[in-house]
Amino acid sequence: MPNTTATIAGVHFKNPIVMASGTFGFGKEYGKLYDVSLLGGISGKGLTLHAKAGNPGVRVYETASGMLNSVGLENPGVEAFLAKELPYWETLDTARIVNLGGNTLPDYVLGAELIQRDADQRALAGKPAVDMIELNISCPNVKEGGIAFGVKTPAAQEVVRAVRAATKLPLAVKLSPNAEDIAEMAEMCEAEGADAVSLINTISGMKIDVRRRSSVFNNLYAGLSGPAIKPVALRMVHQVAHRVSIPVIGMGGITSATDIIEFIMAGATVIQVGTYNFMNLRAGSSLVEELQQFMHEENISSLDEIRGIV
Amino acid sequence: MATVISNERLVNGVYHLRVEGDYGGKMGQFYMLRAWGAYPLLSRPLSIHQVNDDGVEFLYHVVGEGTEIFAELTPGDKIQLEGPFGNGFPAVEGKVALIGGGIGIAPLYYCAKELQGSDIYLGFSREAFRTEAFRPLAAELTVDVGGLILDRVDFNSYDHIFVCGPHPMLKAAQLKGIAAEISGKRPNVYLSLENRMACGIGACLVCSVSCRDGQRKACADGPVFLAEEVLFHD
Numbered sequence: 070m071p072n073t074t075a076t077i078a079g080v081h082f083k084n085p086i087v088m089a090s091g092t093f094g095f096g097k098e099y100g101k102l103y104d105v106s107l108l109g110g111i112s113g114k115g116l117t118l119h120a121k122a123g124n125p126g127v128r129v130y131e132t133a134s135g136m137l138n139s140v141g142l143e144n145p146g147v148e149a150f151l152a153k154e155l156p157y158w159e160t161l162d163t164a165r166i167v168n169l170g171g172n173t174l175p176d177y178v179l180g181a182e183l184i185q186r187d188a189d190q191r192a193l194a195g196k197p198a199v200d201m202i203e204l205n206i207s208c209p210n211v212k213e214g215g216i217a218f219g220v221k222t223p224a225a226q227e228v229v230r231a232v233r234a235a236t237k238l239p240l241a242v243k244l245s246p247n248a249e250d251i252a253e254m255a256e257m258c259e260a261e262g263a264d265a266v267s268l269i270n271t272i273s274g275m276k277i278d279v280r281r282r283s284s285v286f287n288n289l290y291a292g293l294s295g296p297a298i299k300p301v302a303l304r305m306v307h308q309v310a311h312r313v314s315i316p317v318i319g320m321g322g323i324t325s326a327t328d329i330i331e332f333i334m335a336g337a338t339v340i341q342v343g344t345y346n347f348m349n350l351r352a353g354s355s356l357v358e359e360l361q362q363f364m365h366e367e368n369i370s371s372l373d374e375i376r377g378i379v
Numbered sequence: 380m381a382t383v384i385s386n387e388r389l390v391n392g393v394y395h396l397r398v399e400g401d402y403g404g405k406m407g408q409f410y411m412l413r414a415w416g417a418y419p420l421l422s423r424p425l426s427i428h429q430v431n432d433d434g435v436e437f438l439y440h441v442v443g444e445g446t447e448i449f450a451e452l453t454p455g456d457k458i459q460l461e462g463p464f465g466n467g468f469p470a471v472e473g474k475v476a477l478i479g480g481g482i483g484i485a486p487l488y489y490c491a492k493e494l495q496g497s498d499i500y501l502g503f504s505r506e507a508f509r510t511e512a513f514r515p516l517a518a519e520l521t522v523d524v525g526g527l528i529l530d531r532v533d534f535n536s537y538d539h540i541f542v543c544g545p546h547p548m549l550k551a552a553q554l555k556g557i558a559a560e561i562s563g564k565r566p567n568v569y570l571s572l573e574n575r576m577a578c579g580i581g582a583c584l585v586c587s588v589s590c591r592d593g594q595r596k597a598c599a600d601g602p603v604f605l606a607e608e609v610l611f612h613d
Contacts, residue, residue: 129576348417
């Protein structure tokens with residue numbers, strides 16, 4: 070069997086296939102369809118300190134090889150997640166990643182502190198806890214916070230620094246393709262003590278209903294994901310991986326084992342699968358199998374052999 | 380993968396799809412269907428029209444790229460089904476009215492078979508379809524073309540009312556339920572909501588519905604909701 074394992078800041082991934090935030094809920098729904106412990110990891114639905122209802126109106130629209138979403142971070146809030154969802158994660162044998170968003174700097178910090186406190190209590194009790202925080206400074210669908218923090222490096226720096234101080238947990242920062250300079254942003258994250266960067270979040274996009282003569286989305290713009298963004302994501306992962314020495318978690322339009330290999334060759338340590346979960350509800354289990362098969366066929370005995378070779 | 384048994388055009392833009400296989404489901408539940416590869420990206424939710432020993436049937440209206448591809452299917456073609464998903468209509472006792480508007484009649488046929496002897500009201504804006512299939516299952520069948528089918532229903536006469544149809548019809552049914560309550564009789568009005576979906580299983584939160592107790596998911600908490608739970612914003 071080819072070796073598909075990877076490690077980020079001491080967190081073990083049995084394979085590089087991690088389910089991307091916002092596309093996998095907290096795993097329970099997909100857990101009814103296949104054994105989600107097959108996965109390398111799960112990045113849960115993006116959380117904010119307090120529950121959010123998300124955006125009104127149309128929330129999804131298909132495009133050529135992609136989709137626009139404007140869910141707007143609907144989520145139950147950090148405390149409800151820790152109380153109601155984390156017990157399910159305890160039962161899983163996969164890396165547990167919390168995706169943390171926020172409207173304001175104190176929201177991010179308080180959220181991270183709650184997660185840290187919970188992890189400390191669980192450690193004392195000998196129970197599995199959150200393995201990693203993925204800091205979302207790049208959601209294009211929320212008006213306050215979100216992408217406002219993810220575009221300009223100084224604004225992002227303030228958030229990363231504050232959250233780094235608030236938690237000892239491994240910290241990945243999820244970067245926006247809409248950032249002014251994504252490589253500079255990644256270098257800042259490394260300098261501020263982030264353990265990894267993950268990229269890319271959705272690309273800000275738009276769809277106009279020509280009959281109604283208006284955007285289909287209440288927020289005007291929405292986040293583009295899916296195969297349409299893969300070339301952009303791959304280029305950005307390649308750029309960033311060559312500029313930082315911390316691991317890169319790569320994502321954007323992955324739908325096959327060869328897509329995974331491309332991201333690994335571009336320098337990613339692990340990858341995330343997002344929109345493909347909607348195209349194939351069993352995406353996780355089929356990719357795990359396809360990846361093994363492809364590595365076997367190509368005589369790749371370990372992902373370390375090919376990581377960053379391009 | 381499942382196999383298409385038949386895909387019959389009923390009237391302009393409306394098709395009756397029969398798919399072979401061991402596919403079950405309760406009345407009011409739905410399947411996510413796709414008959415293509417990577418594009419369109421998303422599968423399409425279609426409610427169960429009926430379940431037989433040899434397969435499952437759907438009625439659909441051609442509204443976009445996905446349903447246009449469905450319309451091209453011929454017997455023997457392969458189609459992918461995931462499901463059944465959703466809560467479905469409750470099994471009820473008492474006097475029941477089934478009210479369908481347009482393609483909203485699709486899930487009510489299964490209800491009519493399960494709850495034989497219901498009064499059935501079918502409304503169409505232009506052309507009626509599948510009405511004769513409902514006739515033997517109904518205590519009384521009312522068909523309306525061009526009018527408002529809800530105007531034909533006395534909400535005070537029923538214990539349970541199942542409604543599926545366009546958004547304005549669902550809102551109007553909610554109001555009629557409230558009016559019936561004021562006049563002393565309180566039917567349980569159940570609405571089957573249609574909403575854009577990405578996953579169909581409750582993970583993506585694309586199909587959220589505003590309800591009195593907060594946000595709920597049309598795919599996993601619904602598509603059937605008690606009318607009084609739903610907050611219609613527009």
